[in-house]
Amino acid sequence: MTALFDDRPFREASHRNGFSGNRIARWSEGRDDSSLERALAAPSSRLYLFAGDKVVLRQQDAIPSSVGHIAPSDAALLEAMGADADSVGGRLLPLWTLAEAADQGLDPDTVVLLGVRAGEAVLAGTVPPREERPPHETAIDLRSLAVQEALPPDDMGALAQARSLLLWHAANRFCARCGGPMRMKNGGSSRVCTVCNTEVFPRVDPVVIMLAVDGDRCLMGRQPQFDAGRYSALAGFLEPGETIEDAVRREIKEESGITVGRVRYHSSQVWPFPSSLMIGCHAEALSTEVVRDAAELEDCRWFEREEVAQMLAGTHPEGLTVPPRMAIAWTLIDAFAGREG
Amino acid sequence: MTALFDDRPFREASHRNGFSGNRIARWSEGRDDSSLERALAAPSSRLYLFAGDKVVLRQQDAIPSSVGHIAPSDAALLEAMGADADSVGGRLLPLWTLAEAADQGLDPDTVVLLGVRAGEAVLAGTVPPREERPPHETAIDLRSLAVQEALPPDDMGALAQARSLLLWHAANRFCARCGGPMRMKNGGSSRVCTVCNTEVFPRVDPVVIMLAVDGDRCLMGRQPQFDAGRYSALAGFLEPGETIEDAVRREIKEESGITVGRVRYHSSQVWPFPSSLMIGCHAEALSTEVVRDAAELEDCRWFEREEVAQMLAGTHPEGLTVPPRMAIAWTLIDAFAGREG
Numbered sequence: 001m002t003a004l005f006d007d008r009p010f011r012e013a014s015h016r017n018g019f020s021g022n023r024i025a026r027w028s029e030g031r032d033d034s035s036l037e038r039a040l041a042a043p044s045s046r047l048y049l050f051a052g053d054k055v056v057l058r059q060q061d062a063i064p065s066s067v068g069h070i071a072p073s074d075a076a077l078l079e080a081m082g083a084d085a086d087s088v089g090g091r092l093l094p095l096w097t098l099a100e101a102a103d104q105g106l107d108p109d110t111v112v113l114l115g116v117r118a119g120e121a122v123l124a125g126t127v128p129p130r131e132e133r134p135p136h137e138t139a140i141d142l143r144s145l146a147v148q149e150a151l152p153p154d155d156m157g158a159l160a161q162a163r164s165l166l167l168w169h170a171a172n173r174f175c176a177r178c179g180g181p182m183r184m185k186n187g188g189s190s191r192v193c194t195v196c197n198t199e200v201f202p203r204v205d206p207v208v209i210m211l212a213v214d215g216d217r218c219l220m221g222r223q224p225q226f227d228a229g230r231y232s233a234l235a236g237f238l239e240p241g242e243t244i245e246d247a248v249r250r251e252i253k254e255e256s257g258i259t260v261g262r263v264r265y266h267s268s269q270v271w272p273f274p275s276s277l278m279i280g281c282h283a284e285a286l287s288t289e290v291v292r293d294a295a296e297l298e299d300c301r302w303f304e305r306e307e308v309a310q311m312l313a314g315t316h317p318e319g320l321t322v323p324p325r326m327a328i329a330w331t332l333i334d335a336f337a338g339r340e341g
Numbered sequence: 342m343t344a345l346f347d348d349r350p351f352r353e354a355s356h357r358n359g360f361s362g363n364r365i366a367r368w369s370e371g372r373d374d375s376s377l378e379r380a381l382a383a384p385s386s387r388l389y390l391f392a393g394d395k396v397v398l399r400q401q402d403a404i405p406s407s408v409g410h411i412a413p414s415d416a417a418l419l420e421a422m423g424a425d426a427d428s429v430g431g432r433l434l435p436l437w438t439l440a441e442a443a444d445q446g447l448d449p450d451t452v453v454l455l456g457v458r459a460g461e462a463v464l465a466g467t468v469p470p471r472e473e474r475p476p477h478e479t480a481i482d483l484r485s486l487a488v489q490e491a492l493p494p495d496d497m498g499a500l501a502q503a504r505s506l507l508l509w510h511a512a513n514r515f516c517a518r519c520g521g522p523m524r525m526k527n528g529g530s531s532r533v534c535t536v537c538n539t540e541v542f543p544r545v546d547p548v549v550i551m552l553a554v555d556g557d558r559c560l561m562g563r564q565p566q567f568d569a570g571r572y573s574a575l576a577g578f579l580e581p582g583e584t585i586e587d588a589v590r591r592e593i594k595e596e597s598g599i600t601v602g603r604v605r606y607h608s609s610q611v612w613p614f615p616s617s618l619m620i621g622c623h624a625e626a627l628s629t630e631v632v633r634d635a636a637e638l639e640d641c642r643w644f645e646r647e648e649v650a651q652m653l654a655g656t657h658p659e660g661l662t663v664p665p666r667m668a669i670a671w672t673l674i675d676a677f678a679g680r681e682g
Contacts, residue, residue, distance in 0.1 A: 004554055004677070005603050005625045012603070014584040022582050029595060029636065161582025168581070174520035176513040181520075202581050206547045206618050213345055240509070240543045240616050241363050241502025243355040244609040254370060262346050262353070265606040268585040275581050277547050284346040295370065336345070 013267035013335070017278075018146045018326030019160035020270060021153025024115040024122055028189045036113045036187035039121035046095040046122055047111075048155075048162045049104055052129040054139035055159060056104060058093040092138075092145075094155050101125065112165050112188030114158060124162035142272065146326040157270065164275035168202045171274075176200070207276045208247045209235035211332045212260050214285040218308060218336050219256060220322075221292070221300035229320045231303070231311070233329040235278070248281050256300050257291025260284055266335060269328035280328045282336065308337045354608035354676070358619075359487040359667030360501035361611060362494025365456040365463055369530045377454045377528035380462035387436040387463055388452075389496075389503045390445055393470040395480035396500060397445060399434040433479075433486075435496050442466065453506050453529030455499060465503035483613065487667040498611065505616035509543045512615075517541075548617045549588045550576035552673045553601050555626040559649060559677050560597055561663075562633070562641035570661045572644070572652070574670040576619070589622050597641050598632030601625055607676060610669035621669045623677065649678045 014020055039045050049056040096104065104127040111125040133139065142163055145151055151159070165188055172191050175182050180195025192199045211233045212219035220231035236251035238244065245263040252260050260283040269278040292300040303311075310316040312334055323329040355361055368376075380386050390397040437445065445468040452466040474480065483504055486492055492500070506529055513532050516523050521536025533540045552574045553560035561572035577592035579585065586604040593601050601624040610619040633641040644652070651657040653675055664670040 004605060004623050010603050012586055014586050017584070019582070020584050020587070022587065024582075026580060026591070028580065029634070157582060161580075164581035172517040174515060174517050176515050176517045176523075179515035179520045179522075182517075201546075201578065203544055204547055204579055204581055205542075206545055237542065238545055238618060239367060239369065239502075240505035240545055241360070241365075241498060241611050241613070242618075243358070243361050243611060244618070244620070245353055245355050246361070246363065250367070262351050264345065270582050270584060272582070277579060277583075277585070279585070282345050293370070 013331065014269065016331045017267060017269035017280075017328045018149075019156050019272065021155075022157025022161055022270070023154045024117045024158055024161065026115040026189075028115075028186075031113070031186040031189055033186060036111065036123075039113050039123055039187070040098065040111070042121055043098070044120045045098060046120055047098065047101045047106070048094055048114075048122070048124040048159055049096055049101060049106070050124070050126050050163065050166060051104075051139050052126075054129070054141050055094060055145060056096070056127060056137070056139050058096075059136045059138060060091045060093055092150055094151060094159065101127070110166060110169065112162070112169065112184070114161055114165070117154070117158070122158060124158075124166055126166060147324045149326065160270045160272040163272040164204075165202055167274040172200060203275055205276045206238040206244075206247075207235055207271070207278050208238055208244060208251055208281060209233050209278050209328055209332065210248045210252065210263070210281040210283050211336055212252050212256070212258050212283045212285045213336060214288055214302060216305045217302040218305075218333070219252070219258060219285065219290070219300065220303055220333075221255060221297040223296065224298045226298075227321070229316075229318070230323065231299075231320060232323050232327075233280075233332050234300075235329075238279070244279055244281070248283050252283060255293045255296055257287075257289065258285050259287040261286045266332055267328060269331075271328075278328045280332050282332065305337055308333060312337055354672065355610065357672045358608060358610035358621075358669045359490075360497050360613065362496075363498025363502055363611070364495045365458045365499055365502065367456040367530075369456075369527075372454070372527040372530055374527060377452065377464075380454050380464055380528070381439065381452070383462055384439070385461045386439060387461055388439065388442045388447070389435055389455075389463070389465040389500055390437055390442060390447070391465070391467050391504065391507060392445075392480050393467075395470070395482050396435060396486060397437070397468060397478070397480050399437075400477045400479060401432045401434055433491055435492060435500065442468070451507060451510065453503070453510065453525070455502055455506070458495070458499070463499060465507055467507060488665045490667065501611045501613040504613040505545075506543055508615040513541060544616055546617045547579040547585075547588075548576055548612065548619050549579055549585060549592055549622060550574050550619050550669055550673065551589045551593065551604070551622040551624050552677055553593050553597070553599050553624045553626045554677060555629055555643065557646045558643040559646075559674070560593070560599060560626065560631070560641065561644055561674075562596060562638040564637065565639045567639075568662070570657075570659070571664065572640075572661060573664050573668075574621075574673050575641075576670075579620070585620055585622070589624050593624060596634045596637055598628075598630065598634075599626050600628040602627045607673055608669060610672075612669075619669045621673050623673065646678055649674060653678055 106125050114122045175193035177198045178196040180193045182191040185192045190201050222231050234255050238247040248263045262284040264282045266280045271278045311322045455463045516534035518539045519537040521534050523532040526533045531542050563572050575596050579588040589604045603625040605623045607621045612619045652663045
């Protein structure tokens with residue numbers, strides 16, 4: 001008899017991927033419209049704030065706190081990503097009290113209840129973007145925060161949930177069935193039409209992302225908008241009427257001309273841009289000749305395991321790279337390379 | 342070195358699940374608005390037709406055909422499901438020519454291009470429901486067709502794609518961002534707002550469905566609307582900000598109070614009611630005391646492997662059952678039971 005679960009220590013592959021640390025209890029079933037009001041009346045409630053596409057953060061130097069941790073000191077890189085130079089190098093704090101959120105100009109119509117964490121209600125909302133910010137305050141986009149691993153995993157997971165929800169509510173002001181105005185329900189867990197009563201729930205788009213493997217080689221491509229020298233796993237949206245495995249085979253075929261057979265699920269990732277579920281797989285190549293989809297990819301080719309290891313280590317002689325560690329593509333590529341030896 | 346893929350014959354678990362046989366090449370990238378027109382002008386094009394919630398079918402007795410195959414003769418069961426008694430027992434044909442579709446009253450505004458199969462364009466559209474149908478014509482809902490395994494897998498896969506797409510277009514007549522009217526684009530692969538140009542793509546909702554396992558026992562529940570004696574795997578929609586594994590743990594905890602640790606992906610299923618991707622997993626239970634969510638489940642308990650085998654075989658002394666073979670729940674339960682011996 002084969003056991004469904006072996007005795008290996010529990011080290012989940014999906015936990016290696018960015019945004020996987022969410023510890024909020026959503027409590028979706030027990031909610032009603034008063035849940036948000038009650039959370040907004042509780043002094044212990046805390047909010048994540050977005051100004052346009054950026055997370056609003058405080059920087060707190062050398063002050064011990066149970067919230068946040070020491071950010072990487074790579075100030076130049078963060079600055080290049082659009083953050084103020086004086087905002088980095090310290091402890092970044094992403095949570096705000098209700099009073100502080102009001103001072104930031106919180107738009108009350110945007111506020112959603114994410115859930116409960118450590119006994120406190122956790123909410124999210126949007127504030128107006130600001131040209132200038134006081135010292136010790138900054139705003140950084142979520143992807144840069146993830147690349148920098150600048151916040152603890154539980155904050156990154158909560159911010160991912162927050163970003164997807166805020167964008168979904170903003171994009172669903174009207175009923176797609178009748179055109180009537182919709183209102184938020186149960187603190188943001190759904191929206192309901194004020195005319196025809198149609199109820200809709202937050203959308204999550206499944207995306208397959210996969211590394212085709214041919215023995216000691218894997219298939220990677222580069223999109224024109226990638227950083228110079230960057231290659232990654234192929235990916236695409238799963239379409240209605242497809243299993244995960246069928247979507248993997250179709251996407252690889254469409255983008256590279258490669259036929260694949262067996263597909264093996266590896267791990268999944270929350271991808272809040274705006275609201276995808278990345279489903280990461282390895283796929284067994286049954287053909288080898290690449291016929292690239294020129295509309296999607298600037299290049300697509302096989303990479304030997306040794307070359308992949310150099311790309312992961314940042315030691316490739318021509319400076320070729322793979323996505324940053326927070327990306328599921330990195331995890332898939334690393335898992336392939338790690339099979340060596 | 343451990344190989345990513347072993348040498349076992351390629352027998353994909355997802356292919357055991359209903360609706361997994363779709364062979365249509367979607368050709369989504371290469372389409373434009375003229376693709377549908379051209380498909381509607383080609384005499385070789387074929388359509389799947391839905392009348393309300395039912396698939397319109399011809400019955401062709403004992404006439405050999407490359408389309409369709411012999412349906413099961415369980416006329417009583419099909420009749421109980423709402424099909425006419427005289428519609429069963431023969432070969433069911435789900436495809437119609439353009440002229441036949443016009444005779445059925447095809448609504449041209451609903452027609453979508455599914456893709457290409459064996460060199461022929463495959464489309465789908467809706468026709469008005471009819472109280473009476475001529476002999477050798479019937480209409481049966483898609484779930485009953487799946488339970489009966491009454492059509493070949495490629496038709497069932499195509500019908501699943503068709504049903505999800507037709508319902509999505511019907512539910513998205515207006516722009517959720519601005520309330521303006523939307524129009525179909527590229528033969529149905531997206532919709533675009535005639536006012537603000539927002540483009541939206543067909544929605545697929547990821548759902549986790551999972552069997553918690555505690556050694557030789559698995560956890561199943563029954564919803565009030567299930568057939569008498571029916572138990573199944575627990576399931577629920579994945580929410581924004583969750584990995585697959587996190588969603589599995591949350592849903593099991595919410596519905597049964599059971600804490601689970603390791604989660605193992607098993608297979609996936611297309612579920613066109615209206616447009617879900619069922620993601621099937623086994624999960625390792627870390628606790629045993631069931632605290633049922635009474636709002637969701639009428640019962641929830643552990644089942645010994647032997648009892649599960651009886652339920653699968655239809656020999657349970659109290660008549661308890663599991664879902665039909667086309668359901669991914671069956672595949673998950675069967676995989677658990679099959680670990681014996």
